[in-house]
Amino acid sequence: MHTLDTLSFDNSYTQLPEHFFQRVKPTPLTDPYLISLNTEVAQWLDLDPCALKPDRLAEIFSGQASLPGADPIAMKYTGHQFGVYNPDLGDGRGVLLGEVINEAGERLDLHLKGAGKTPFSRFGDGRAVLRSSIREYLVSEAMHGLGIPTTRALCLVGSKQLAMRDGGMEPCATVLRVTPCHVRFGHFEYFYYSRRHDDLKILADYCLERYFSDCLEQDNPYLAMLQVIIRRTAKLVAQWQAYGFVHAVLNTDNMSLIGETFDYGPFSFMDTYKPDTISNQNDHKGRYAFSQQPAVVHWNLACLAQTLLTLVDKDALVKALDGYPALYEVAFLEQMRGRLGLAQAEEQDTQLVDDLLQLFTEQAVDMNRFFRRLAEFDGSEASLTKLMELLRNPAAINDWLLRYEHRLQREDQPAAQRAEQMNKINPEFVLRNYMAQEAIRTATDGDFTLVNDLLALLRKPMQPNKQFAYYAESPPDWAGAICLTCSS
Ligand code: AMP
Ligand code: MG
Numbered sequence: 001m002h003t004l005d006t007l008s009f010d011n012s013y014t015q016l017p018e019h020f021f022q023r024v025k026p027t028p029l030t031d032p033y034l035i036s037l038n039t040e041v042a043q044w045l046d047l048d049p050c051a052l053k054p055d056r057l058a059e060i061f062s063g064q065a066s067l068p069g070a071d072p073i074a075m076k077y078t079g080h081q082f083g084v085y086n087p088d089l090g091d092g093r094g095v096l097l098g099e100v101i102n103e104a105g106e107r108l109d110l111h112l113k114g115a116g117k118t119p120f121s122r123f124g125d126g127r128a129v130l131r132s133s134i135r136e137y138l139v140s141e142a143m144h145g146l147g148i149p150t151t152r153a154l155c156l157v158g159s160k161q162l163a164m165r166d167g168g169m170e171p172c173a174t175v176l177r178v179t180p181c182h183v184r185f186g187h188f189e190y191f192y193y194s195r196r197h198d199d200l201k202i203l204a205d206y207c208l209e210r211y212f213s214d215c216l217e218q219d220n221p222y223l224a225m226l227q228v229i230i231r232r233t234a235k236l237v238a239q240w241q242a243y244g245f246v247h248a249v250l251n252t253d254n255m256s257l258i259g260e261t262f263d264y265g266p267f268s269f270m271d272t273y274k275p276d277t278i279s280n281q282n283d284h285k286g287r288y289a290f291s292q293q294p295a296v297v298h299w300n301l302a303c304l305a306q307t308l309l310t311l312v313d314k315d316a317l318v319k320a321l322d323g324y325p326a327l328y329e330v331a332f333l334e335q336m337r338g339r340l341g342l343a344q345a346e347e348q349d350t351q352l353v354d355d356l357l358q359l360f361t362e363q364a365v366d367m368n369r370f371f372r373r374l375a376e377f378d379g380s381e382a383s384l385t386k387l388m389e390l391l392r393n394p395a396a397i398n399d400w401l402l403r404y405e406h407r408l409q410r411e412d413q414p415a416a417q418r419a420e421q422m423n424k425i426n427p428e429f430v431l432r433n434y435m436a437q438e439a440i441r442t443a444t445d446g447d448f449t450l451v452n453d454l455l456a457l458l459r460k461p462m463q464p465n466k467q468f469a470y471y472a473e474s475p476p477d478w479a480g481a482i483c484l485t486c487s488s
Contacts, residue, residue, distance in 0.1 A: 023072065072112075
């Protein structure tokens, strides 16, 4: 076990050529205080949570003190934002403090988000506000609990310092993000569009070595790497679609090379299933609407593939990209079969799933509540009523349910076992916008209880919890009026 002073840093990204990044120290925030420590992430880093002092965490992760062994940098990357290439991006408010190797041999990046200005800040103040920091902190743990690949966070630090945002002055905060990978699609785009093909090869070799070492044995490791990225990313999007998650800002600089959900902004879990849900008020054309996610991620993968043109034959790149829709479809069907408790695969399952999604759409169903109740459905009147309560027109479920019951008859798995399996993957709790909103409101008033309670609750989202049972119910009316924007 380590303390913050003895973490074993081994910073490999700073060994890359100097123009891959800029060395920059965090700018201290005033009057910092610890809001929350994620003890599981602490243990992942081999930190003994009991030995971590709140004041020391606040001091270090507000930038007031430096972390021994860290070598902070702002990474350079570019990317396509809403379909338009922006050459001026890079870590504008986050710094990569360094890389820690844990006892399991994993190399983990520590990235301090909200650390102050960097050479890539452009017009920004380098800060992250408490509101968006709480959202990222909680949702990353919620996604992890759901089994959806994601970055995580060690801690959340608040401050009395204020920053100007759309709605006025807001308190600043930092999140210490932990993940093996901060390389984005946009890192590759930077070198491709600035025609630095030698550097692009250096970056690709670095990523192969660090993240895709299995590919090194392949005929063309770069192509093999792209194929793995496409497969992982297709599965990731399938999980988003299966759980009703809207990322909302799928710019290529928000796409992780290892297929994790990355850079949380105005995301949502849909309270009711609406394919055209746009979770970001600034996304006027709905480029990143829920239903668009699989296609727009395909487009993002094409941006990445294009950067490999000097390393991989064009036809091979195109072929790899052409494989994405089928990979996505297979992954999505697998997710939905799991949610429906189907252990065997049948060809007609696609239709069963499509019709269910149609029903969700027409009846404005809360999909996450639905699957939980479906597990309890045993043909009894009471269990049927529970399901019907989730529809505008209760009778609309009859046809589909009949087909589902017939389908279940062809399963070998006993009903009790099926229900148990379903409840292992269908959450009782997801981070609904209104829950995040309540945590933000109470934390802004200086009470961090709810942030910490939600962290614990969402870490085990399948586990019923009497104390917080109301979060498994339908959201309050005011939830519908919550308005999310890019402002963070
Ligand atoms: P995001 O919308 O958070 O994915 O950020 C897009 C780009 O803008 C990234 O390069 C960020 O580093 C940068 N950025 C976002 N907010 C700020 C800020 N407050 N100050 C400086 N740069 C920022
Ligand atoms: Mg971003």
